[in-house]
Amino acid sequence: MDLDQLKDIWKGLDEPVAGRQGKQEILNMLKKRSQGPIAKMKRNLLFELISVIILYSALITHYLTAFDHELQSVAWFLLVIGVLFLVYYFLKNKLLNEMQQVSGKVRFHLERQVITLEKYVRIYMIAGVIMVPVCLAFFGWIFYNQVEDFSKSSILFPSDTNSLWKVILAWLILTLALIIPVYFAYVWILNKMYGKHIDKLKQIIKEMSEE
Amino acid sequence: MALVNQHRPMLFKVCNLYCRQEYERQDLFQEIVIQLWRAYPGFRGESKFSTWMYRIALNTAISDLRKKKHHIITTEPDGLPDGIDDIQNYQEKEDKLKQLYTAIGQLTEIEKAIVMLYLEDKSYDEMEDILGINQNNLRVKMNRVKDKLRKLTKAVEYGS
Numbered sequence: 315m316d317l318d319q320l321k322d323i324w325k326g327l328d329e330p331v332a333g334r335q336g337k338q339e340i341l342n343m344l345k346k347r348s349q350g351p352i353a354k355m356k357r358n359l360l361f362e363l364i365s366v367i368i369l370y371s372a373l374i375t376h377y378l379t380a381f382d383h384e385l386q387s388v389a390w391f392l393l394v395i396g397v398l399f400l401v402y403y404f405l406k407n408k409l410l411n412e413m414q415q416v417s418g419k420v421r422f423h424l425e426r427q428v429i430t431l432e433k434y435v436r437i438y439m440i441a442g443v444i445m446v447p448v449c450l451a452f453f454g455w456i457f458y459n460q461v462e463d464f465s466k467s468s469i470l471f472p473s474d475t476n477s478l479w480k481v482i483l484a485w486l487i488l489t490l491a492l493i494i495p496v497y498f499a500y501v502w503i504l505n506k507m508y509g510k511h512i513d514k515l516k517q518i519i520k521e522m523s524e525e
Numbered sequence: 526m527a528l529v530n531q532h533r534p535m536l537f538k539v540c541n542l543y544c545r546q547e548y549e550r551q552d553l554f555q556e557i558v559i560q561l562w563r564a565y566p567g568f569r570g571e572s573k574f575s576t577w578m579y580r581i582a583l584n585t586a587i588s589d590l591r592k593k594k595h596h597i598i599t600t601e602p603d604g605l606p607d608g609i610d611d612i613q614n615y616q617e618k619e620d621k622l623k624q625l626y627t628a629i630g631q632l633t634e635i636e637k638a639i640v641m642l643y644l645e646d647k648s649y650d651e652m653e654d655i656l657g658i659n660q661n662n663l664r665v666k667m668n669r670v671k672d673k674l675r676k677l678t679k680a681v682e683y684g685s
Binding site: 317319320321323325326327337343344346348349350351353414415416419420421423424515518521522525 | 527529530534537538552554555556558559560562563564567568577580581583584585587588589618621622625633634635638644645646654655656657658661662665671674675678
């Protein structure tokens with residue numbers, strides 16, 4: 315079978331299909347939600363945002379009003395985390411919007427897709443790893459203020475027997491001990507989620523550039 | 526809407542090239558239609574409508590993040606594209622079409638795109654505008670892909 319024959323067969327596929335299904339079918343498709351991966355990621359992110367807003371609003375209100383106002387600091391802390399989450403949400407959403415732009419030339423689209431996806435993964439990782447010291451600071455603050463016996467006897471808090479540098483060193487060790495496994499866990503998870511796809515896109519771009 | 530409907534066969538062809546299973550083809554078709562709809566307000570007529578459409582269809586198909594399920598590759602797709610009922614020598618054409626899809630199925634993602642544009646008789650200018658590969662590079666690739674396709678179709682023909 316030569317290539318001209320293939321062309322004839324290929325062109326033979328054109329006409330009969332066109333008349334068979336109408337505009338109504340396309341309209342029906344447009345009424346459905348996109349099942350594309352980026353659209354799903356956007357929906358998940360929106361769901362995450364709504365959950366955080368509901369949960370944090372309830373918790374902040376609770377800590378502002380309950381416990382005779384003694385735990386108001388927790389409410390402020392949650393508010394800071396909530397604001398940080400909003401920044402995280404807008405950054406991720408912006409990147410997902412960029413990934414949905416598909417009208418460029420194939421090669422440029424793929425190059426942009428790789429850059430954006432790598433940024434997305436980096437934000438994901440940084441946000442996850444940053445939560446370790448943030449949570450440690452939060453729990454440290456709670457323990458220091460609320461559990462006095464513990465804070466006096468612990469190496470993590472300054473006291474008559476604990477000098478400041480010892481306390482700083484203890485916090486550094488604890489933070490590192492938690493950050494390192496969390497970092498590698500994120501690397502593993504993100505590689506599993508996006509690694510193969512990024513490699514595949516890079517391979518395609520390489521193939522397009524090679525002569 | 527009318528333009529999408531008019532170019533529907535082209536969209537089917539892209540779906541057939543990049544998906545082996547019927548449900549994957551339907552998903553991809555729907556996704557391409559949604560992307561076209563979403564991107565249409567940004568279409569300024571700087572390129573031909575068909576060029577713009579090819580870009581969106583190929584970009585959606587190639588950069589799909591979904592994990593494709595691994596299937597044992599058979600010598601034919603599990604459902605042939607519609608629309609060959611009216612062609613004479615149905616059986617012969619059908620066999621050749623199967624061979625064509627089986628051969629194309631063994632090409633890389635970019636080779637598939639190049640083959641499609643070649644079979645659609647697109648000029649090198651238009652191919653460059655769609656793929657973003659310069660024409661010299663395209664000519665080299667085109668020769669290589671044609672050779673590969675020739676060999677693959679022969680192998681499939683004799684193998685079947």
